[in-house]
Structures are given as C-alpha cells and as structure tokens.
Amino acid sequence: xxFRAAILRRGRAASALLAMVVAAAVVTTMxxxxxxxxxxLRKEFRNYGANVVVVAKDGQTLPxxxxxxxxxxxxxxxxxxxxxxxxxxxxxxxxxVVTGTDFDQxxxxxxxxxxxxxxxxxxxxLVGVRAAALxxxxxxxxxxxxxxxxxxxxxxxxxxxGAAEDSRIYLSLRDFEAWxxxxxxxxxxxxxxxxxxVSSVMQxxxxxxxxxxxxxxxxxxxxxARVLGRTQATLLATAILIILTATLCVLATLTGxxxxxxxxxxxxxxxxxxxxxxxxxxxxxxVLLGALGAVIGFGFGIGxxxxxxxxxxxxxxxxxxxxxxxxLAGSVAVALIAAILPIFLLRRVQPAMILRGE
Amino acid sequence: MFVRLVYESFRRQTRRKVLAGVAITLGVGxxxxxxxxxxxxxxxxxxxxxxxxxxLVVIPQEDTLDVEIGGLNLKPASDGAYLDExxxxxxxxxxxxxxxxxxxxxxxxxxxxxxxGQMTLLGTYFSKQLSFGKTDFVTGVRSTHPWxxxxxxxxxxxxxxxLLGERLAFRLNRGPGDRIEIAGHLHRISGILSTGGAExxxxxxxxxxxxxxxxxxxxxxxxxxxxxxxxxxxxxRRDPKTMNAAMYDRWYCSPYAQSIAxxxxxxxxxxxAEQIRQVAQNEGxxxxxxxxxxxxxxLAALFASALAVSAAMATAMFERxxxxxxxxxxxxxxxxxxxxxxxxxxxxxxxxxxxxxxxGALLARLIGRSIFDSEIxxxxxxxxxxxxxxxxxxxxxxxxxxxxxxxxxxxxxxxxEG
Numbered sequence: 001x002x003f004r005a006a007i008l009r010r011g012r013a014a015s016a017l018l019a020m021v022v023a024a025a026v027v028t029t030m031x032x033x034x035x036x037x038x039x040x041l042r043k044e045f046r047n048y049g050a051n052v053v054v055v056a057k058d059g060q061t062l063p064x065x066x067x068x069x070x071x072x073x074x075x076x077x078x079x080x081x082x083x084x085x086x087x088x089x090x091x092x093x094x095x096x097v098v099t100g101t102d103f104d105q106x107x108x109x110x111x112x113x114x115x116x117x118x119x120x121x122x123x124x125x126l127v128g129v130r131a132a133a134l135x136x137x138x139x140x141x142x143x144x145x146x147x148x149x150x151x152x153x154x155x156x157x158x159x160x161x162g163a164a165e166d167s168r169i170y171l172s173l174r175d176f177e178a179w180x181x182x183x184x185x186x187x188x189x190x191x192x193x194x195x196x197x198v199s200s201v202m203q204x205x206x207x208x209x210x211x212x213x214x215x216x217x218x219x220x221x222x223x224x225a226r227v228l229g230r231t232q233a234t235l236l237a238t239a240i241l242i243i244l245t246a247t248l249c250v251l252a253t254l255t256g257x258x259x260x261x262x263x264x265x266x267x268x269x270x271x272x273x274x275x276x277x278x279x280x281x282x283x284x285x286x287v288l289l290g291a292l293g294a295v296i297g298f299g300f301g302i303g304x305x306x307x308x309x310x311x312x313x314x315x316x317x318x319x320x321x322x323x324x325x326x327x328l329a330g331s332v333a334v335a336l337i338a339a340i341l342p343i344f345l346l347r348r349v350q351p352a353m354i355l356r357g358e
Numbered sequence: 359m360f361v362r363l364v365y366e367s368f369r370r371q372t373r374r375k376v377l378a379g380v381a382i383t384l385g386v387g388x389x390x391x392x393x394x395x396x397x398x399x400x401x402x403x404x405x406x407x408x409x410x411x412x413x414l415v416v417i418p419q420e421d422t423l424d425v426e427i428g429g430l431n432l433k434p435a436s437d438g439a440y441l442d443e444x445x446x447x448x449x450x451x452x453x454x455x456x457x458x459x460x461x462x463x464x465x466x467x468x469x470x471x472x473x474x475g476q477m478t479l480l481g482t483y484f485s486k487q488l489s490f491g492k493t494d495f496v497t498g499v500r501s502t503h504p505w506x507x508x509x510x511x512x513x514x515x516x517x518x519x520x521l522l523g524e525r526l527a528f529r530l531n532r533g534p535g536d537r538i539e540i541a542g543h544l545h546r547i548s549g550i551l552s553t554g555g556a557e558x559x560x561x562x563x564x565x566x567x568x569x570x571x572x573x574x575x576x577x578x579x580x581x582x583x584x585x586x587x588x589x590x591x592x593x594x595r596r597d598p599k600t601m602n603a604a605m606y607d608r609w610y611c612s613p614y615a616q617s618i619a620x621x622x623x624x625x626x627x628x629x630x631a632e633q634i635r636q637v638a639q640n641e642g643x644x645x646x647x648x649x650x651x652x653x654x655x656x657l658a659a660l661f662a663s664a665l666a667v668s669a670a671m672a673t674a675m676f677e678r679x680x681x682x683x684x685x686x687x688x689x690x691x692x693x694x695x696x697x698x699x700x701x702x703x704x705x706x707x708x709x710x711x712x713x714x715x716x717x718g719a720l721l722a723r724l725i726g727r728s729i730f731d732s733e734i735x736x737x738x739x740x741x742x743x744x745x746x747x748x749x750x751x752x753x754x755x756x757x758x759x760x761x762x763x764x765x766x767x768x769x770x771x772x773x774x775e776g
Contacts, residue, residue, distance in 0.1 A: 026662040045640075
C-alpha cells in the first residue's frame, strides 16, 4: 500500500522528497563544514609563523641538544626552527647582525619572507634588503669579521620582510657555527592545533628545557583566537539559520502533502480502516520519506562540503560519517512532526464531509 | 473580473496563501541576512585582523641598519635618523585616512635609571588626542597593539607617568604606584605592561618623555600604522613609476598595503614606508579564505532557500488542480488561467519578499551586533534585486505545477485524478 501510494502520487511524493533531500543535504554540508573549517582555518593561521619561542636565559645559548628535545616534544605536530645571532663588523667597520638558521625550515615557517633566491651552497648568504643596500650593493661579496675571524660570503639573494630581518644577514647554521663558534639562542616554533594543545606543548617544553624560557607569541595567539572565534560564531549563526529554514520548509511541504490526501484517508476510513491504522500508515510513510531523504541528502551534502573545501581551502573536507545518525534522526523526526499535525486534524473530521469536499 | 478573481483567491484560501507566503518570507529573509553578512564579513574580519597589530611601518629614509636581536637594541640609541613628530597628524589627511585604524610612533632611547643602571626607554603614544584640520582623533598603541595588557592603569600621554615591562618590574621588584628614577627625575609607575615581546624588559613612557631624555624634541624613530587593506594581487605589486596615468589613479585609489605605504611616504617627509609582511601578507590569505567561505555558504543558502520556496509554491499550486479544471470547464483559456496564477505568484513573491527583506535586515543586524559588536547594514539598493529574485524563484516554482494543471483534462482534474 505504501509503495502504491508513492507510485500513484508520483509528483507529490517527489516534491516532498525533494524538500527533504535539500534540507538534509544543506544540514550535512553545514555540519561537515562547521567541524572541519576550524582545522582548515587554523592551518591558514599557521602561516603567521611561530606562536611559541624558546629563548635561552640572559644572553646565553641553548644547550646543543635543545632542538632535538623540542622536535621530540612536538612529535610532528609543529615546526621548530633554530636561530643563532651574532654582531659582526663589515670591512668598513659597520656593525651588522648575522643570523644562522636552517634555511629549509625557515622557509616553511616564515612564508611571508619575500626572497629573491634562497642560498643553496655553503658560504652563501641571504641578505636583508636594507643590509644589502648598505654593505653589498649590486650583490658584491661581503667580508665579515667576528672576534678576529673573517669570513668571505657571496650573497645568493635578498630578503624583504618589512621588519628587523631586513637589516640582517642570514647564513646556514653550519657555516655560522663554524665561523663564530656560537650556538642557537632562540628556537621559533609553530605549534599546530587548538589553544589547549598549544599550552600543553608549552608546558611540556618548559619541563624538558628548564634552562630556557618558553614564551607564547601573544600577538599571534590572541589575534588567531579572536578571528577564529568570530568566524566560527558567524558560521554557527548561519548554520542555525539555514537548518531552521530547511526544517520549516520541509514541515510546510509535508503538511501540505498530507492535507492534500485527506480524501484518500477518508476513503480508507469509510472502508473500515481504524484511526490507528491510518495514523500508523501515515507515520510509516513519514519515517520512510525521512530516511530516504536523509540518505540521499547526506550523499549530496558530503559532496557539497567537499566542493566548498576544495574551492576555498584547496583541500577537500573529510567526510564525517559520524554526523549521519544525527541527520537521519533529525529527518525522521521532522517528517513525523509534519505528519502528526494533520493526523490530529483529520481525526476530528467525518469521512463523509471530506468525501463531499467540505 | 480578473482583479476580483485574484482578490477572492487570496480572501478565501488564506491558509494556503499564508503557508506559501511564510515559505517565501523565510527564504527571502535568510537570503537577505546571508547576503548582508557575506558582503560585510570582509570588512568585519579585516577589523578583527587588525588585532595582529600594525601592518605598515614608516622609517626615516636615510636610516642606518638596526642592530637588534630579539627586540633588544645593541646600537647606541643616539645613532641614526629621525622622523618629525609634527608630520604625524597628516596621516589622517591622506586619501585612505578612513582606512587607518590607528598609528603609534616609537622612540627607543637609552636612559640612565640611577642605581638600577642603564635601560631602554620606549616613548610612544598610548591614546593620544590629535587633530588634523577639523577632525579630532585618538590614536596610539592601545589601538595598534591590542595584545598589550596593563596591570594597573595606562599612563596619560600628557603626564610623565610610565609603564614598566613585566620582566623588568619583576627584576626590580616594583609594582604600580612605585617610583623609578629616569635621567635624574623620579617618575611614577602607573602600571605593569605585559606584551610577550621585547617591551617586557623595557620602560614604556609617553613620547615627550623619551624625546626629553634623548634631548631631541619632536624626534620619532619609527611609526607603526594599522590600516584596513585589500588583499594583494598582481596589480598591487606593480611599480607605480611604470604605470600610465589611468592605471596610476586606479592603483592609488585602491586600498592595497602598497598604495597606502606610498601615500604614507607622501604624507611624512623624508620617510620610507613599507608593509610588515608577516602581518600584511597573511591577513590577505586569511581574509580571502574567510570571505570565500562565506561566499560559498551564501550560495548554498540561496540555492536551498530557492528550492524551498519552489517546493512550497509547487505544493500550493498542485492543490488547486480542481480550480483549474473548473475554470477550464467554464471556458477559460490557457493564457487567462496561467495569467491568474502568475499574478498570484507575483503578489505572493512581492509580499513575501518585502516582509522577508525587512526580517532579513533585522537578522543581519542582530548577527552583526552579537558577533562583531558592530552593525551590519543592508544596502537599500539590494531591495529591488532581492524582490526580483523572490519573484523569479516563485515563478519558477509555480511554473511546472501551473503547466501541468493547465495541460490536464478538466474532467480528470475535477474528479481529483492525475
């Protein structure tokens, strides 16, 4: 009987199902995005660079195994880049800050660095634009003196950041250590994850490196928390709005559908069907419609979320099958609610009156 | 006759009309609110991103190299060139003055703190009252460096009170209300400053005090400017010197970080302005992805509300096959029947659209106020557009149902079949 009802009233059943599918699809998309966008945006925010720095106390250097300790504490959930500093003198007696670092890592950490060409060979340097204008115009080689030891460097490219880096010269850490005998004093770390994870990593870092100071970069952490919070709140408000509209429209469509069929129910009643049978029939129909709508809509919703993820974040949103039970239960519940109201109204009318069309 | 038919249809079938009308109103309301939020979110997030601090810095043109490590300046503080403080208010006279959220001058000097030894004193504006022409404005680190936290009170820019960096205060064992000697005078510590940066080891004072210690009135070392900018594109990176007049105008009148930097250079004599790439570059990335996300979600929402409205209209029309049959049996032509139903759809679309627009505008305002503490205003220009979309969607939703109702043989329709 259910089957025949759907076949005979194809058009109406289809439009009710369509409303159900659209609602389920939109809700699935929003739920999927809502969970995933946070992680996606966090990744974008990591482009701001380090959110934690480990600094040696009072102008000393960090112990040689500090970087290994930091890396093992991070366990792949972040990026750690060592920086060693020294003030050297150029051949005309100017003071200049020389920094030793790991170029490959620094490049990943500080994506905003605008570099003309990264050094590839030993004894090549990356020169800040302001430093380049003063000490190495037209890319001339530089001689630097630190504590009586002179090093001869050829600039590979220039670095522009708009901050202190512009007046420095960068060397590979190996060249720097061989020349100055100075070791890194700072490790800049980009810890990925939520604020709680970042603070637990910081906690662990200060336990493993008691001789150093572990500081959060508040500028980065607070800005991120704020923007992320606001974006999420907007997304939540939007999701609620869309879910509400979808639900209400499904309710309206289904109620109309059931109403439209009062004549069928009147006939069933006139032929001797009990009220309970009719209610059961309607409820079964609603459950079926809700479930079918949820399954099809879930498929479309996953597709929609994946498309938005790819179009906007260039990475697909991972489908979350854990939201499926919620969608299914929600769809069935909405369909049932949509059926209950007409059932109550139909209970009161006499079949004869409906059949007469009053 | 036609008008009367429409009127009676609305009067006698209130339930169905209200149902369809509610669906349209809801759909249009959500669409309006979403469009409002999506068009405004760029500006709102841009303002939130200003919490990352200044995105532009202005330094003297003939500046010497900074010799600083981890924010600690190793160069004699008297070294180098300075900007003139008198030029600062001119920043608010620039073409993009309304995009300047705030600016703060900085002047680090080395001060003799008596028994406590030498230390760095940073002179700046906290929230200084300035005026340019007829406009008064307040600017300083409190707007450009929002992550600076003070325990105690912020000093007055006109007074001689100072802030003590957190670590320095701990080392010297001083708190708010204590006094510290700077260059032979005692100054009251109004609060303890925590920034997470080099300032934690410094004394931060009103600019005038730093100038007095340095012995150079009106000197400023660098200016941090926090500006609302547009994400950078290939056009932004072009050199203004190589552009023709029309392109130059377009470049100059776009709020790129580059063009604002260019205008800052024009406003302040002998200066060099550039973007702080860590902040400026990344905010473009974050801004584009948040904007893109909202745009796509708005599209999804518009699509869903269009389908919902269509479904509701289709339902409403479907219920009236009997009516169509009756009209056709009485000799009405296809065109007049379709005309009647489309007129009804038009009226429904317009009414639902109007109410929905008003509701959506209220909703957008509510969202703006509760999430961003500022208004999201819906441009009235959107009204005709929204109404047109509402009517088109209503038409599209009814079209199929109307067509089928018209094609149907009146006999079947009246019997309730098909």
